[in-house]
Amino acid sequence: MATLSASPSPNPNPNFRSPTDQTDHDPESLPHMELHPSSDQDLTPNSNSNFHAVLPTPPEAIAPAAAAAPSLLHISFNQDHGCFAAGIDHGFRIYNCDPFREIFRRDFDRGGGIGVVEMLFRCNILALVGGGPDPQYPPNKVMIWDDHQSRCIGELSFRSEVRSVRLRRDRIVVVLEQKIFVYNFADLKLLHQIETIANPKGLCAVSQGAGSLVLVCPGLQKGQVRVEHYASKRTKFIMAHDSRIVCFALSQDGQLLATASSKGTLVRIFNTVDGSLLQEVRRGADRAEIYSLAFSSNAQWLAVSSDKGTVHVFSLKIHGGSPGIDRSQSASDPVTSPHSSLSFIKGVLPKYFSSEWSVAQFRLVEGSQYIVAFGHQKNTVVILGIDGSFYRCQFDPVNGGEMTQLEYHNFLKPEAAF
Structure with a gap:
């Protein structure tokens, strides 16, 4: 799946703990995961198309009164290319491709930069990573956002910046500079980790x-x-x-x-x-x-x-492939x-x-x-x-x-x- 992200900027917000400030974990320890205390439901994605509904803006997401066009930090298609997501300097937006229209937006007033937005087809769950000069979340965390509740219901913390995230209905894949972690979606259990060559693009x-x-x-x-x-x-x-x-x-x-x-x-x-x-x-x-x-x-x-x-x-x-996929050429091809x-x-x-x-x-x-x-x-x-x-x-x-x-x-x- 294609993505574009602007070059990462240093995190100037002193309230964010940088990866090197985390002294409670061994340098080679596994990434830390926590569910927010108020969330006791599982994280299985809900395929309900209510994801398209424009929900009431939560208190922490008040739209700034900015008339100028926002600064774009990231764009990516969803898995079937029917939608795309844009991370901007004060939130994120989701668009439908055909017909083209904005589905909804989330604008944050405290910082607000979103450097990665990963959709899961059209369901209510998204993965967010802070980015830009004033990130909404630390760039070393993946926030699991439930748009039915208009809030984050879980997070994955790492000792270095997250370069990208990939989602399937059953898996969350987090890409760091030289490591990749694969999680079960339902309970965020770590299933696999992979070492790679330097991978700044994620x-x-x-x-x-x-x-x-x-x-x-x-x-x-x-x-x-x-x-x-x-x-x-x-x-x-x-x-x-x-x-x-x-x-x-x-x-x-x-x-x-x-x-x-x-x-x-x-x-x-x-x-x-x-x-x-x-x-x-x-x-x-x-x-x-x-x-x-x-x-x-x-x-x-x-x-x-x-x-x-x-x-x-x-x-x-290329011919052949899995059953149900027809790669044969027709007369018009x-x-x-x-x-x-x-x-x-x-x-x-x-x-x-x-x-x-x-x-x-x-x-x-x-x-x-x-x-x-x-x-x-x-x-x-x-x-x-x-x-x-x-x-x-x-x-x-x-x-x-x-x-x-x-x-x-x-x-x-x-x-x-x-």
Whole structure:
């Protein structure tokens, strides 16, 4: 699942205990968890769609009278890409993608910066981490927020800053700089911990299908990814690139993995079960920073966003997979991705000339950060920018080429509020 977060800022609030101030735990001890005393219910997510209701604003969340657009600290899609969350300098907001609209917001008047907002599909439970120059919560804590009660009902504390959080209906995954912790959602029991290479971006992906959990994270070597298959209790290491891994994505069933390195020229697709390389596609010839990768729901397409200001859509030639997922191509689907016109001499010239190129593209502002996902309408992508931009575009699966822009919004503008 794609996320964008602004660079973490030092925590100036003296009321927050920094990780190094916690003297009551051994440095190598497990993270501390506590449920708030007033909460005696379990933490099993409630799938009730009342999550969409705008609830009374609690006393600790009074909206500031700020007319200016807020500062965006974090954006991320939910698991099915039907919603997205924005962490801002004084709270967080939740939006629906199709149709585009703000679902609700929480504005805090004491500090209030939220650096991570992780949704769980459309249910009432969210995971929050403080961020920005004036965080609402310590950046080394994951707060479990119940929006039915409009308050935090639990927390997970760590000795270093939380880089990211991933949620499934049965698991909470917390990513630190060099460790990952996996918890049972119902009781917050620690089930597994993993050591990784330095991971400042908090890279981690988890499968969201009904089957068993598949988790992907950086390995202990540059260019290596680690795949955990929890059903079979198997760990697979894949040397995906020679350079540092900067982005990856899982298909919903956890069987396919797309990876990109710091070079940003090639994207590779692997089988997570045996680690085999299934396909390689080329974003471009020059170096780029890849911001997000996303599979379509049927794993027929792969979208890529980068700092070059172009979103690419690639056709995947991967067949098979878990039952119920049809990756077969219909008459309206492309048979092949574009190749270089010089591919006939690929045995003589560098591999560049036989590369698979994107089927469709959409041009954005170069240098800005964007994340991308496939929309619920056929052949559409949704693009979110750290500048508050929302684009919905449509691509032609047969002829490819430039995508058509269907919609644009700035979701940070005050007048966009409901």
